Amino acid sequence: MINETHCPVGRWLRRKEARPAELIDAALDLFVERGYAATKMEDIAKRAGVTKGTAYLYFCNKEELFKAVIREALLPRVERGEALLEEFQGTAWAAFETLVREWWTTMADPRLSGIPKLMCSECGNFPELARYYKAQIIDRTLKLMLAVLERGMASGEFRRLDADYAVRVLAGPLVKAMIWKHSFGLYEPEPTDYDRFLAVYFDLIRAALAPHSQDLLSQGTLLKGAPQ
Amino acid sequence: MINETHCPVGRWLRRKEARPAELIDAALDLFVERGYAATKMEDIAKRAGVTKGTAYLYFCNKEELFKAVIREALLPRVERGEALLEEFQGTAWAAFETLVREWWTTMADPRLSGIPKLMCSECGNFPELARYYKAQIIDRTLKLMLAVLERGMASGEFRRLDADYAVRVLAGPLVKAMIWKHSFGLYEPEPTDYDRFLAVYFDLIRAALAPHSQDLLSQGTLLKGAPQ
Amino acid sequence: MINETHCPVGRWLRRKEARPAELIDAALDLFVERGYAATKMEDIAKRAGVTKGTAYLYFCNKEELFKAVIREALLPRVERGEALLEEFQGTAWAAFETLVREWWTTMADPRLSGIPKLMCSECGNFPELARYYKAQIIDRTLKLMLAVLERGMASGEFRRLDADYAVRVLAGPLVKAMIWKHSFGLYEPEPTDYDRFLAVYFDLIRAALAPHSQDLLSQGTLLKGAPQ
Amino acid sequence: MINETHCPVGRWLRRKEARPAELIDAALDLFVERGYAATKMEDIAKRAGVTKGTAYLYFCNKEELFKAVIREALLPRVERGEALLEEFQGTAWAAFETLVREWWTTMADPRLSGIPKLMCSECGNFPELARYYKAQIIDRTLKLMLAVLERGMASGEFRRLDADYAVRVLAGPLVKAMIWKHSFGLYEPEPTDYDRFLAVYFDLIRAALAPHSQDLLSQGTLLKGAPQ
DNA sequence: GATGAATGAGTATTCATTCAT
DNA sequence: AATGAATGAATACTCATTCAT
Numbered sequence: 001m002i003n004e005t006h007c008p009v010g011r012w013l014r015r016k017e018a019r020p021a022e023l024i025d026a027a028l029d030l031f032v033e034r035g036y037a038a039t040k041m042e043d044i045a046k047r048a049g050v051t052k053g054t055a056y057l058y059f060c061n062k063e064e065l066f067k068a069v070i071r072e073a074l075l076p077r078v079e080r081g082e083a084l085l086e087e088f089q090g091t092a093w094a095a096f097e098t099l100v101r102e103w104w105t106t107m108a109d110p111r112l113s114g115i116p117k118l119m120c121s122e123c124g125n126f127p128e129l130a131r132y133y134k135a136q137i138i139d140r141t142l143k144l145m146l147a148v149l150e151r152g153m154a155s156g157e158f159r160r161l162d163a164d165y166a167v168r169v170l171a172g173p174l175v176k177a178m179i180w181k182h183s184f185g186l187y188e189p190e191p192t193d194y195d196r197f198l199a200v201y202f203d204l205i206r207a208a209l210a211p212h213s214q215d216l217l218s219q220g221t222l223l224k225g226a227p228q
Numbered sequence: 229m230i231n232e233t234h235c236p237v238g239r240w241l242r243r244k245e246a247r248p249a250e251l252i253d254a255a256l257d258l259f260v261e262r263g264y265a266a267t268k269m270e271d272i273a274k275r276a277g278v279t280k281g282t283a284y285l286y287f288c289n290k291e292e293l294f295k296a297v298i299r300e301a302l303l304p305r306v307e308r309g310e311a312l313l314e315e316f317q318g319t320a321w322a323a324f325e326t327l328v329r330e331w332w333t334t335m336a337d338p339r340l341s342g343i344p345k346l347m348c349s350e351c352g353n354f355p356e357l358a359r360y361y362k363a364q365i366i367d368r369t370l371k372l373m374l375a376v377l378e379r380g381m382a383s384g385e386f387r388r389l390d391a392d393y394a395v396r397v398l399a400g401p402l403v404k405a406m407i408w409k410h411s412f413g414l415y416e417p418e419p420t421d422y423d424r425f426l427a428v429y430f431d432l433i434r435a436a437l438a439p440h441s442q443d444l445l446s447q448g449t450l451l452k453g454a455p456q
Numbered sequence: 457m458i459n460e461t462h463c464p465v466g467r468w469l470r471r472k473e474a475r476p477a478e479l480i481d482a483a484l485d486l487f488v489e490r491g492y493a494a495t496k497m498e499d500i501a502k503r504a505g506v507t508k509g510t511a512y513l514y515f516c517n518k519e520e521l522f523k524a525v526i527r528e529a530l531l532p533r534v535e536r537g538e539a540l541l542e543e544f545q546g547t548a549w550a551a552f553e554t555l556v557r558e559w560w561t562t563m564a565d566p567r568l569s570g571i572p573k574l575m576c577s578e579c580g581n582f583p584e585l586a587r588y589y590k591a592q593i594i595d596r597t598l599k600l601m602l603a604v605l606e607r608g609m610a611s612g613e614f615r616r617l618d619a620d621y622a623v624r625v626l627a628g629p630l631v632k633a634m635i636w637k638h639s640f641g642l643y644e645p646e647p648t649d650y651d652r653f654l655a656v657y658f659d660l661i662r663a664a665l666a667p668h669s670q671d672l673l674s675q676g677t678l679l680k681g682a683p684q
Numbered sequence: 685m686i687n688e689t690h691c692p693v694g695r696w697l698r699r700k701e702a703r704p705a706e707l708i709d710a711a712l713d714l715f716v717e718r719g720y721a722a723t724k725m726e727d728i729a730k731r732a733g734v735t736k737g738t739a740y741l742y743f744c745n746k747e748e749l750f751k752a753v754i755r756e757a758l759l760p761r762v763e764r765g766e767a768l769l770e771e772f773q774g775t776a777w778a779a780f781e782t783l784v785r786e787w788w789t790t791m792a793d794p795r796l797s798g799i800p801k802l803m804c805s806e807c808g809n810f811p812e813l814a815r816y817y818k819a820q821i822i823d824r825t826l827k828l829m830l831a832v833l834e835r836g837m838a839s840g841e842f843r844r845l846d847a848d849y850a851v852r853v854l855a856g857p858l859v860k861a862m863i864w865k866h867s868f869g870l871y872e873p874e875p876t877d878y879d880r881f882l883a884v885y886f887d888l889i890r891a892a893l894a895p896h897s898q899d900l901l902s903q904g905t906l907l908k909g910a911p912q
Numbered sequence: 913g914a915t916g917a918a919t920g921a922g923t924a925t926t927c928a929t930t931c932a933t
Numbered sequence: 934a935a936t937g938a939a940t941g942a943a944t945a946c947t948c949a950t951t952c953a954t
Contacts, residue, residue: 165424183358573804576863
């Protein structure tokens with residue numbers, strides 16, 4: 001589908017300092033809005049305030065620009081998340097909240113919040129990039145969450161769960177919210193209240209992870225009437 | 229690729245009635261795999277066992293074919309979900325499980341499971357279609373879930389929640405799983421075990437919705453060590 | 457431009473009696489209205505009340521149908537004109553009028569009046585046919601007019617003129633009127649009054665051909681004030 | 685075909701300003717020769733010494749290029765004709781001759797002489813353009829001729845005529861000659877001698893318009909043998 | 913560095929023509 | 934005889950990429 005053109009050294013050549021970032025910003029906006037194929041190099045250049053030819057001074061082709069967009073954007077966030085948890089001292093739940101809130105701030109940046117949807121859409125056309133993104137962004141993030149979950153389970157703060165799959169459930173609402181924001185969210189009559197969403201999310205997940213309800217349930221004393 | 233044998237009989241074996249569905253199937257596969265723009269009409273036709281020109285006998289252009297793909301696929305599922313709940317007699321939790329399992333079977337059909345990701349990717353390029361999809365598929369499905377939630381809350385089976393936003397949280401893991409299957413899921417070393425995923429999902433959500441944990445929590449007796 | 461496909465015997469094969477004429481009529485209408493290229497075989501067939509395939513039972517391809525349209529239509533008219541003049545007994549002017557009026561009746565038939573414009577438009581793409589049309593329709597018609605002119609000149613009824621070129625002048629208004637009717641005439645607020653046109657034409661041409669004005673003019677007595 | 689030599693210099697010698705005119709010239713040639721539909725954009729570009737894509741930098745599609753061809757070409761001629769007559773001092777006949785000769789020089793330019801036939805052929809497919817051409821080129825030209833005719837009639841230099849229709853007759857031979865040149869004229873064994881044509885035309889029209897022949901004719905003395 | 917005119921490979925779409933029924 | 938589903942060559946148009954200035 002996509003030609004593997006051979007580019008010169010480096011992912012992109014720096015000439016003037018600001019240009020690459022401006023181009024990446026412009027490209028991100030348009031890629032998110034229209035998708036990779038429907039975005040023209042000329043439009044990206046125009047939004048970045050330069051002309052077509054100039055874009056090629058910094059990125060040898062459209063595909064490399066796309067890769068730069070994906071690669072540059074989220075990695076610092078993941079690294080910051082890892083650093084945060086590395087030295088975190090509080091309860092597992094506090095760690096979970098910290099992690100989620102850190103992640104959540106990404107939503108606030110319109111530059112960054114569109115990337116998951118974008119990468120997700122283009123998975124099939126950029127296998128190599130998809131693997132990179134999955135390994136460097138997704139898997140590392142899930143691993144953080146998994147660590148928090150296991151810590152809480154070990155300490156008795158959370159109940160025992162199938163942790164590998166539980167993190168997928170826990171991450172689901174967050175991922176969906178990010179993708180939604182850049183897809184159907186565009187057509188919602190009133191914008192999502194993300195604070196409210198997050199409050200409900202924490203409320204539900206805290207209950208879902210709490211150990212006692214499970215213990216009590218297993219004793220069969222409190223929820224006799226509940227469905228089997 | 230399909231029907232490559234040039235048997236003089238085959239050409240006329242298929243009927244006018246079968247073509248549109250064959251083309252939609254082929255188009256769905258390719259649209260999901262490559263995205264709208266990267267999919268060529270000729271490839272769709274080829275996969276459907278016909279030539280370029282034939283596709284245009286049934287769909288006046290690529291966009292109309294795309295719309296047909298989106299419009300015809302999931303609506304019956306939603307309607308079946310509505311019918312199921314209409315006459316449902318059991319507990320709210322049983323209704324919830326029924327609804328989710330019905331939805332989940334859509335995952336099993338590789339024809340259908342790719343549509344959400346596809347529509348999500350193309351939201352920006354087909355606003356009208358996106359509105360249609362949101363109104364006819366998403367909103368109707370969320371409405372069903374909302375009704376179940378409110379029923380359970382009214383009967384005391386579920387605790388009191390911000391229902392409008394709670395359904396977004398509840399739907400999140402399911403939506404994310406469907407999208408994942410057609411994006412990063414392609415690059416996972418081992419395939420997702422959906423039964424396991426669903427078991428964990430139900431386990432967590434049941435706990436999240438159960439009324440007693442909340443009551444007990446509010447008494448402050450059981451979860452002393454829990455985060456503030 | 458146009459493929460010289462090799463057709464079976466005959467210009468077209470007669471099967472059922474009425475079909476060819478119906479197809480030619482339909483084709484003529486559409487060719488005149490839209491031009492050769494912009495006219496689809498399917499539209500011709502539809503207007504003739506049959507389907508695409510049927511048209512090919514009678515004309516092996518579009519080009520042959522076009523040739524039939526041109527060939528069949530006007531030749532009888534020319535032949536009738538030749539027959540009329542062959543045995544004509546009156547004055548040269550009467551012969552001229554007869555010839556022009558005969559020609560003029562062609563205008564009344566919407567089937568036939570569009571052919572000159574059509575053939576004229578397609579001259580470049582059908583050289584062979586253009587030569588045929590020129591030889592069989594145009595040249596023969598001009599030859600008739602030339603004969604009348606020379607007869608009148610010989611008898612003194614018309615003044616001496618450069619006859620070869622004079623016929624081109626005389627024919628001009630008539631040809632232009634026919635072409636106009638099927639081109640810009642479509643956009644005229646009020647339709648042309650052809651009787652009035654013809655009256656003016658005869659009035660002018662009779663004066664133009666009359667011998668005495670010329671004789672008198674050459675004597676320099678009557679038109680002293682006229683331009684050199 | 686043109687500029688086939690791949691000299692690296694040539695490519696940039698031409699300027700943005702020159703391109704549109706070059707493309708219009710090339711397009712005019714081909715449109716006249718083959719008609720609108722049978723002319724390929726690529727051929728136009730090739731004749732203009734550029735490639736397909738370049739043509740689309742200047743004209744957003746084939747139709748717009750066609751419109752430009754029609755719109756830009758003849759209007760200056762009409763305007764020049766109007767200016768010429770505005771300040772004309774001589775006799776009506778001299779004005780008529782001036783007008784016709786001015787028009788006639790258009791014939792000499794192979795660029796321009798093909799336009800009437802072209803527009804005439806495409807009348808049915810470009811109604812809006814046809815109305816524009818009729819209003820801006822044809823009607824304005826006929827109006828000029830009408831003014832001359834009425835001037836001559838008022839001064840007694842021309843006899844009384846049905847002027848509205850007389851101009852159609854007078855214009856006929858000229859229009860027909862222009863159309864002929866680009867249609868059947870292509871297949872004439874010997875080329876038309878336009879000077880000779882024009883001489884005969886003036887000779888005939890002068891006689892047709894002269895007042896005395898009419899006066900004398902009405903006395904019934906000079907043309908006893910003429911038709912009723 | 914930056915420009916933007918030019919390129920040409922690639923895709924959507926049309927329509928004359930075929931041929932099994 | 935007639936049908937109309939299917940074909941595939943042909944053409945308008947796009948856009949990533951190049952390169953002389």
